[in-house]
Amino acid sequence: MRSAFNLKLETLLEVLQEIGLNNEQLESAEAYLESGEEALLKDIKEIDFSKIKGTQQKKLNEFYYHFKKSGREQQYARYFHLLFTMGTCTVASIIPSYEFSDYKIFQDSYLSLLRPEEFVTIYAEHWMGYNSYDQFIETIIKKMRSSKEPIDELFEKIEHYHEHHCKCRAMLPLYCAYFLIKEQDCGEEDLSSNEKFAEFLKSYEECILHFLKNLVKGKGNEDEDFKVLNEFAKKKQEDATLSPEVSLLIKKCSINESSFRTPIGCAFLNRNISHACYNFVNICFHINLNTCFSILDRFVCLTPRYAREKRDNKKFLQVFLQISEQFSIDISKAIYWYAGENNPYNSNHNILKYCAEKYNYFYMKCLKNANVQIYANMFAALREVKKEQAEQILEDLRKNGKNLKEQYIKELLGEKKGLCYQDLREFLYGKKGIDVLELHKDKFYENGISFYGNICKAFDDYLAIFGMDDIMKRILAYDCFVGSATSSSYALNGIFRRICRNDNDYNNLGEKQIEEFFAIVDSVGLSILCQINTMGTCYDVSNYKVELVLPVLSKYLETRKEEMMLALEKANVSGRMLVISALGTSPKDYKEELLNAFSDTSKAVKNCLIEAISKEESFRENVIEKLGSKKATEREIAVSILSHWRKEEDIKALELALEKEKSSKVSTLILEALGKKAEGQEEQDITSLDGFVKNITKGNRKKTLAWAFETPFSIVHNQDGKEVDDTYMMALLLCYSSMDIPGVSKDALALAEVLQPQELSHFMKELFAKWVERGAESKKKWVLYASSIHGGAELVAEFQHYINEWPKMSRGAIAAEAVKALALNNSPSALLVVDSISRKFKFRQVKNAAGEALDFAAKQLGITKEELADKIVPDLGFNESMERIFDYGERKFKVYINQALEIEVYDEKNKKLKNLPAPGKRDDEIKAKAAYEEFKLMKKQMKTTVTTQKMRLELALSSERKWKCEDWKNLFIKNPIMHQFAISLIWGVYKEEMLTDTFRYMEDGSFNTAEEEEYELLPDCLIGLVHPIELTEEQKNTWKEQLEDYEIVQSIEQLDRNVYSITEEEVTMKYLERFGGKVINDLSFIGKLSSMGWYRGSVLDAGGFFEYYREDAALGLGVELHFSGTYVGGQNEDITIYHAIFYKIRYENDKDGKMNWAVERGSYIYDEIKEEAIVPLNEVPKRYFSEIVYQLTKATASSTEVDTDWKKEAYPQK
Secondary structure, X not given: OOOHHHHHHHXXXXXXXXXXXXXXXXHHHHHHHHHOOHHHHOOOOOOOHHHOOHHHHHHHHHHHHHHHHHOOHHHHHHHHHHHHHHHHHHHHHHOOHHHHOOHHHHHHOHHHHOOHHHHHHHHHHHHHHHOOOOOHHXXXXXXXXXXXXXXXXXXXXXXXXXXXXXXXOOHHHHHHHHHHHHHHHHOOOOOOOOHHHHHHHHHHHHHHXXXXXXXXXXXXXXXXXXHHHHHHHOOOHHHOOOOHHHHHHHHOOOOOHHHHHHHHHHHHHOOOOXXXXXXXXXXXXXXXXXXXXXXXXXXXXXXXXXXXHHOOHHHHHHHHHHHHHHOOOOHHHHHHHHHHHOOHHHOOHHHHHHHHHHOHHHHHHHHHHOOHHHHHHHHHHHHHHOHHHHHHHHHHHHHHOHHHHHHHHHHHHOOOOOHHHHHHHHHHOOOOOOOHXXXXXXXXXXXXXXXXXXHHHHHXXXXXXXXXXXXXXXXXXXXXXXXXXXXXXHHHHHHHHHHOOOOOOHHHOOHHHHHHHHHHHHHOOOOHHHHHHHHHHHHHHHOXXXXXXXXXXXXXXXXXXXXXXXXXXXXXXXXXXXXXXXXXXOOOOOHHHHHHHHHOOOHHHHHHHHHHHHOOHHHHHHHHHHOOOOOHHHHHHHHHHHHHHOOHHHHHHHHHHHHHOOOHHHHHHHHHHOOOOOOOHHHOOHHHXXXXXXXXXXXXXXXXXXXXXXXXXXXXXXXXXXXXXXXXXHHHHHHHHOOOOOOOOXXXXXXXXXXXXXHHHHHHXXXXXXXXXXXXXXXXXXXXXXXXXXXXXXXXXXXXXXXXXXXXXXOHHHHHHHXXXXXXXXXXXXXXXXXXXXXXXXXXXHHHHHHHHHHHHHHHHOOOHHHHHHHOOOOOOOOOOOEEEEEOOOOEEEEEEOOOOXXXXXXXXXXXXXXXXXXXXXXXXXXXXXXHHHHHHHHHHHHHHHHHHHHHHHHHHHHOOEEEHHHHHHHHOOOHHHHHHHXXXXXXXXXXXXEEEEEEEOOOOOEEOOOOOEOOOOXXXXXXXXXXXXXXXXXHHHHHXXXXXXXXOOOOOOOOOOOOOOOOHHHHOOOEOOXXXXXXXXXXXXXXXXXXXXXXXXXXXXHEEEEEEEEEOOOOEXXXXXXXXEEOOOOOOEXXXXXEEEEEOEEEOOOOOOEEEOOOOOOOOOOOOOHHHEOOHHHOOHHXXXXXXXXXXXXXXXXXXXXXXHHHHHOOOO
16 A cells, blocks of 8 residues: 555656656656655756646645655655755745744744755745845844855855846845855955955845836936946945936936835945945935835834834944935934834834934924924924923923914814814814714714824824813714724724823723723713713723723712613623623612613623622522513523522522423523433534534635635544545634634534544644734634644744734733633643743733633632642653653653752663753654654753742742642642752741741651651641741751751752841831932843832833832732832933832722722823821731842842932922
8 A cells, every 4th residue: 555655745746747847857856855866856847836836836735734744854855955956946935924924933844954045045035025024134144154064155055046036036135144144254354355255246236236227217218327327336435426417317216115125125234345235225315215214124124013112222323323424314304204204103212312312403403394293203202301492392382382283183183074074173172062973973983083003193192292181082082972883992992091091001900090081081971872882892902800990880870870771772792791790789779770681682791691690699589580581582691690599499490491491592501500411412423513514604604714724724634534624624713713702612622522633733833823924913813712722732832932022012912812812721831831921921911911811710610820820830741759751762761850950861771861862763763753852842841840930939938828738748749840849948837827837848758847857747737938037047057957968959049038127217117218229220120120020110201110019919918119210121221219118909998998909000190009008117017028128139239329318309398
């Protein structure tokens, strides 16, 4: 029987024959694939793969997938080299585009097996096709440098490959990379005598100057004009002065950005080694300055789209000066472009600050003539470096800024004409009431404002200058009016984010901000229905905490109940859910209203109603009565509520209802509530699955997945070995894409159950890659859930990579969603990653999402989040003896975890090895390769696990966490990783929060006292990490001696941990001032505090902030550190530390007895810790006080200077 590989080989040869290979060449190709002998490819035919038929490309694609799936690396390398020899750079057209979507994916794929010259050639060809350049040249340089060949010899091969394909196209970035390498390696050395260098440079310059023809095309005498420009470009830089003839010619030229992006970008990068490159860029600058700036902004990665906050300010300023000075460009034109003429929404703020300071005359000249968009960008930068000058301008604007205000209104609303827009303007200026909007609502719905992009920028700028005046309040009300009916989520989200001033971190919202939002729109007459629709739509986008809205809605229920009931009837789904949540805060008071809501048909609303009523069992009689309703939806809700209560009378009512029920759907719900199975339920088989597939894919539903199936997926088989078709896989994906609230789909699980798990996992990995390649659209976030739930452990690393990267691209929301999805992955490593993110992550929005994901998972299990974290600590395949076997077939290796939590490898003769050896010829190829890969993965996971658990133990020590005896043993004795932690630490037995005994866990499994006597743990005891503040000096020294005797190094700082107590002076103090006046670098300080779980406080004007804080929910305490202030991201400048305030996170209000938050945080929130919440130093728990001082001592350790007058700044009122 022929193997699958031989069958595939036959298919390949058939395709090669179709595209023109003769019999002799086919025999050579087949022989080469078997032997790898290069000489066989000598006479192979050249093929342009970009021009072959689509069906032929697809077949070659399938062969590519076969190699990936079968693990035939050697055959793959030969197969690709065969195709590359035939088609060189055009091979890129038959490689799936998602393989190039991310450099990490590209590097980790089979493409990493290619020779450097093959790799860079197809990489350049692919990205040239997509006109995308972020990190493009850098990647090519990396791969060229990885070659063992000298760079000149390597590049000679590359140039040879392009003799017949795309000479002046994909070769440009390759030439560019080569000359950058030479420039970096040779420095000031004169390379003109190097023959190869001179030869390559001549070819490169010909390619660059070839594009001059495009400049003069269709402009007159093309040949003569090209000759003039070409001769000018070849001159030495010092001789290349623009003559009248050249200047006149340049005036009639134009630049197409798409066509000239590559030549201008490459020529600019190589301007220092080539006069032709310099002159080419100079010509282009004089033709169209803005287009050239736009190209360089992207190509040279001055402001890469994927990581704008990672800008290198020094590089920006250096390039800025080079462009303006090297090419003699008017500095004011450069300033104007950087201020946002090309793109007002993404101005280069740091460069503008520099210009405002160094070139103030030119800067003010530009500012005077700037439009509203650019004006705001320039003014914001000026305000930071020239405060007095900016304040004077601001004062003048507020007095005489009518014209500017009118410009902003035009920017916000446009200049549309007609009666409806005339009425809108009169409404905005207060000449007409909000009722006038009703007359034109259909027209407005078609053309509402969208607070997004430039409009969003204008909104922010107006607020910064004129504040929340009456016009701005009416603009908000208008957009809510339009958006509430059209679910214009971008608009409403934009309003909500700005008015609530939370900088996209919705977890920081408080009641104060929500009340402010309602008060603003209510003050101009916006109806409650529109208000609730607005909040509902914002909830869909922002996912703020619903409980923050409830106080406002509760007040409306008391004072405007009729309008609230209208909203319950007519609001959007999320709006109706908000009203029901408000009714649910006092269910007895709104019993009739809640019972009337049973008729709502929305699944989400029904779930919200069920949750509200399930808390109030006094409704039992009314709910049972609903079982007899004529409406099936009301009966469904009643069944769900009764199944939640499950008292004897509930069961009886359900049994009686079952006898009368005619709806099969409701009957099934009742049976489930009673714990019974519907007739025939156990007989579900592939036939019923086929019926489900047919039903869910009917109509046009499959079209919604067309984007994913544009390129083929790897084949998936069912458990019987039969290939599953695309329709079946589409059905599985539609289960997720059709969910209102993404999560686990039971239907999808049923479909997945009959598939091969590994193949399904690979399918989902490809789906995830395709989605990422298309920009990771938020509308398709269901892909995150589908790929995480079915993708297995393989996708965890991919998720982790993008969770780290997305927030840097201002995509915190999608990163937060990815964390939630990752928590549903069935591998322990996934929850470990989520747990790690929940403890320490730079972006709070994502960190909070991780915490919520773990909270949800913990609730499902009925345990705390920390208890869940205990359960997910992986064993990484080690047994309780800390041993794991890696089997190579002929050889076996034992791997152990030592006391230092490091890996030790031993062979079969018990000889210690430095590392696990790579598989050899005698080893079983499959077993050895699998074992070696598992070992590498285990090492990575070990590092992550140890880091996370150290962090958890540090937290346990500072927050006084305790374990029940059995839970402690399960975690620290049975788990091989935690076992080693347990041995190195000193543990305490606690009763009523007091330390009663101390002990150590020994390697032999016994327990030891400080006096080395055996200790017995009682089953009902509580165990925690001993803090040195709880021990006498004698007890500490005794334990230290024992650890030294056993040569034990503590895994976290415990016995040697510095202890800090309150001083006599501090006993009467409210604030901690012992660090006051310390001067320290802001970057150092921010980095250290952040690594210890502290967060920056509210971000205020111009991105500045003045506090850092941490909160420990288990203790209900927080601490806020005040300092002189810095900006988001730090400035690499000195700051002065002021004082710290301890406070209760929530405190009881003396007036109404309610629990209130101590402080509101978020962008532009000017709030302070409430006086009632402050905890005087003498009331702070000793252990917590010591830990905070310990952390602040570490954070300020590098300070060598003290500002003795710090209190004048910290307490100006004094």
